[in-house]
Amino acid sequence: MKLALQQAHNAFDADEVPVGAVLVAGGDVIARAHNYVELLNDATAHAEMQIITAGADYIGGKYLTDCTLYVTLEPCVMCAGALYWSQISRIVYGASDPKRGALRFGNELFHPKTQIIGGVLAEECSEIVKRFFEKKRG
Numbered sequence: 001m002k003l004a005l006q007q008a009h010n011a012f013d014a015d016e017v018p019v020g021a022v023l024v025a026g027g028d029v030i031a032r033a034h035n036y037v038e039l040l041n042d043a044t045a046h047a048e049m050q051i052i053t054a055g056a057d058y059i060g061g062k063y064l065t066d067c068t069l070y071v072t073l074e075p076c077v078m079c080a081g082a083l084y085w086s087q088i089s090r091i092v093y094g095a096s097d098p099k100r101g102a103l104r105f106g107n108e109l110f111h112p113k114t115q116i117i118g119g120v121l122a123e124e125c126s127e128i129v130k131r132f133f134e135k136k137r138g
Helices: 002-013 047-059 077-086 122-137
Strands: 020-025 028-034 067-073 090-095 115-117
Touching: 002 020, 002 028, 002 067, 002 122, 020 047, 028 047, 047 067, 047 077, 067 122, 090 122
Parallel strands: 067 090, 090 115
Antiparallel strands: 020 028, 020 067
């Protein structure tokens, strides 16, 4: 999660909503990403979407079975759907997102075989998002 937090700091510095992610397979980090929504002018350019694309490219296939996603914020509904189709084995997230997070619908939006673990470094992951929006609001 600390590597995902580094990505969130990169996003913060790039004036993106500070969500960072890393993808691990076989104990190795195979992809790193953060939000690129502003840079790419693309509402779908969330960290998780970037990770799915990079991970699939690295693996050479569309399924991320035997992979773990570490992401600083609970995935949204869009990302949950994409993670479902990637058949990712495990999602570990930091801060909960009660307003936009997919888990407000339960685990139904995620693949039934996906293990979900939340609250890892939650305070640090939440704090950077709070700071970002406080900065935006002035």
